Amino acid sequence: MARITGSDSSPRVAAELCDPLINRGTGFSADDRRTRQLEGLLPPRVESLVEQAARVLSNLRDQHNPLDKYSYLSALRDENETLFYHVVLDNLEEMLPIIYTPTVGEACTQWSRIYERPRGLYISAFAHRGRVAEVLENWPRPQASVIVVTDGGRILGLGDLGANGMGIPIGKLSLYTACAGIAPEICLPIALDVGTDNASLRNDPLYLGERQARLTGAPYDEFIEEFVSAVQTVFPETILQFEDFNNASAFRLLDRYSNTLCCFNDDVQGTGAMGLAGLYSAGRITGQGLAEQRILFVGAGEANLGFARTVVAAMQHEGLSAAQSKARCLFMDSRGLVVTSRTDLPAWKSVFAQDRAHTTDTRTVIEDFAPTAIIGASGVGARFDEDMLSAMARINHRPIVFALSNPTSKAECTAEQAFAWTQGRVVFASGSPFPPVTYETQTYSPGQGNNFYVFPGVGLGLLLAGATQVSDEMFLAAAHALADCVSAADLEQGRLFPPAAGMRDVAVAVAAAVADVAHAQGYATRQPEQDLCAAAASYMYVPHYS
Numbered sequence: 321m322a323r324i325t326g327s328d329s330s331p332r333v334a335a336e337l338c339d340p341l342i343n344r345g346t347g348f349s350a351d352d353r354r355t356r357q358l359e360g361l362l363p364p365r366v367e368s369l370v371e372q373a374a375r376v377l378s379n380l381r382d383q384h385n386p387l388d389k390y391s392y393l394s395a396l397r398d399e400n401e402t403l404f405y406h407v408v409l410d411n412l413e414e415m416l417p418i419i420y421t422p423t424v425g426e427a428c429t430q431w432s433r434i435y436e437r438p439r440g441l442y443i444s445a446f447a448h449r450g451r452v453a454e455v456l457e458n459w460p461r462p463q464a465s466v467i468v469v470t471d472g473g474r475i476l477g478l479g480d481l482g483a484n485g486m487g488i489p490i491g492k493l494s495l496y497t498a499c500a501g502i503a504p505e506i507c508l509p510i511a512l513d514v515g516t517d518n519a520s521l522r523n524d525p526l527y528l529g530e531r532q533a534r535l536t537g538a539p540y541d542e543f544i545e546e547f548v549s550a551v552q553t554v555f556p557e558t559i560l561q562f563e564d565f566n567n568a569s570a571f572r573l574l575d576r577y578s579n580t581l582c583c584f585n586d587d588v589q590g591t592g593a594m595g596l597a598g599l600y601s602a603g604r605i606t607g608q609g610l611a612e613q614r615i616l617f618v619g620a621g622e623a624n625l626g627f628a629r630t631v632v633a634a635m636q637h638e639g640l641s642a643a644q645s646k647a648r649c650l651f652m653d654s655r656g657l658v659v660t661s662r663t664d665l666p667a668w669k670s671v672f673a674q675d676r677a678h679t680t681d682t683r684t685v686i687e688d689f690a691p692t693a694i695i696g697a698s699g700v701g702a703r704f705d706e707d708m709l710s711a712m713a714r715i716n717h718r719p720i721v722f723a724l725s726n727p728t729s730k731a732e733c734t735a736e737q738a739f740a741w742t743q744g745r746v747v748f749a750s751g752s753p754f755p756p757v758t759y760e761t762q763t764y765s766p767g768q769g770n771n772f773y774v775f776p777g778v779g780l781g782l783l784l785a786g787a788t789q790v791s792d793e794m795f796l797a798a799a800h801a802l803a804d805c806v807s808a809a810d811l812e813q814g815r816l817f818p819p820a821a822g823m824r825d826v827a828v829a830v831a832a833a834v835a836d837v838a839h840a841q842g843y844a845t846r847q848p849e850q851d852l853c854a855a856a857a858s859y860m861y862v863p864h865y866s
């Protein structure tokens with residue numbers, strides 16, 4: 321019998337084994353192997369997903385460090401996405417820190433070294449300017465319902481990582497699929513390469529991005545404008561999530577685009593909703609309502625300003641005036657207290673400037689302002705010290721302390737420090753995970769306060785409603801829905817958020833709340849579902865070989 325070759329005698333490509341969306345590896349049945357001419361290309365035994373997953377888990381757990389685990393799972397995803405998501409979904413608690421924060425941060429710093437295969441789109445402001453739509457058309461899948469885009473300007477708390485930032489959109493979209501069941505083939509990660517001001521990257525012979533200074537000013541805005549309008553042309557119904565842009569770009573782009581397309585900024589709005597939900601949970605422990613909180617925000621970037629904006633909106637719903645709500649939110653940045661006498665404040669910070677004496681001493685601010693909560697999103701590791709947290713513990717029976725900066729090396733304090741420095745009385749959450757803490761006889765598992773509790777469900781809700789815009793009210797509704805998912809048992813363990821294993825239930829609740837608001841505000845293009853939770857749950861992609 322003649323060898324089977326392609327029509328031009330080139331080697332036949334066994335497409336089923338090359339496309340990670342359809343590849344099943346040893347999961348192809350005997351019939352499939354015969355009809356698809358895969359016989360002999362695979363070892364004889366036919367395995368179920370569960371059997372394949374056992375091998376993956378065993379290999380994964382043999383890897384020596386988190387980055388090796390990240391690379392192992394990335395390679396698996398490039399080969400067989402069904403198996404990848406089966407493993408991730410079945411072991412979320414174990415997998416999240418590998419495919420997402422904190423390991424994704426390390427992966428981004430090492431991106432040029434660990435890079436193996438393309439995933440997502442790299443769009444260059446230098447090579448592709450004027451042709452961005454053409455580049456978007458190169459995306460090999462017919463649809464892109466959710467796009468997560470970064471320009472690498474501020475990756476987690478790690479600063480400008482240029483094109484290496486691609487790890488973040490990939491990681492965020494993995495969670496869209498794992499946590500909200502949005503099918504992997506409609507998720508598109510994009511890194512906009514606008515250059516980098518990170519000299520060590522530009523001098524790194526392995527760096528894969530453009531070796532150019534970061535574009536700024538009008539040329540930057542024009543490039544973003546070209547990108548956004550190309551997205552609207554090529555994928556007109558997509559949801560666009562801005563991620564890890566630097567502060568100035570994040571706020572400017574949000575103002576520029578939030579009323580014209582279905583987009584949001586995860587670091588501002590997603591983190592804001594997560595933070596508000598965390599405060600509601602904390603209030604159930606401390607016995608104080610939101611309107612009674614006095615919050616010291618340490619760090620005045622996207623996360624904390626988004627958090628404060630959301631808190632102020634929620635306080636006004638509870639009857640406080642705008643001025644009263646703002647007076648309950650005090651900010652410190654790298655130059656000290658954010659006060660009206662400062663002349664160096666950009667518009668998005670000066671909104672929160674208070675009429676107080678300027679100081680750079682956090683301890684003094686704690687003594688004067690007597691906060692019920694201190695929220696770190698400063699990007700500065702170990703920003704909270706014993707002096708500060710013991711002052712919090714003297715002022716409050718149950719001080720609220722959030723150390724939200726990522727990855728772990730940037731956390732303002734560790735969970736262990738927070739418990740030790742407050743005699744075990746702290747109500748704590750952190751952006752990156754910490755192991756459980758035992759203080760005296762009690763063990764606490766505070767868990768993560770991360771926007772992963774919000775953005776997957778928000779995206780799902782927007783899809784369900786066919787939303788044309790994203791509103792602040794949707795994030796308020798998302799915060800309430802998330803807070804309602806927290807059980808009394810969670811709070812007893814010191815957890816302000818639900819356990820990772822329940823992520824899909826959280827996404828259902830958040831999605832239903834968001835879709836509901838979309839319908840109420842007239843942003844929905846689809847008919848309202850009778851039962852939004854059931855609709856959200858039945859929409860979800862389940863990784864199996866159908």
Ligand SMILES: O=C([O-])CC(=O)C(=O)O
Binds near residue numbers: 564586726751
């Ligand atoms: O990615 C995360 O873990 C949370 C986040 O958005 C950030 O830190 O920028």
Ligand SMILES: [Mg+2]
Binds near residue numbers: 563587
């Ligand atoms: Mg982010």
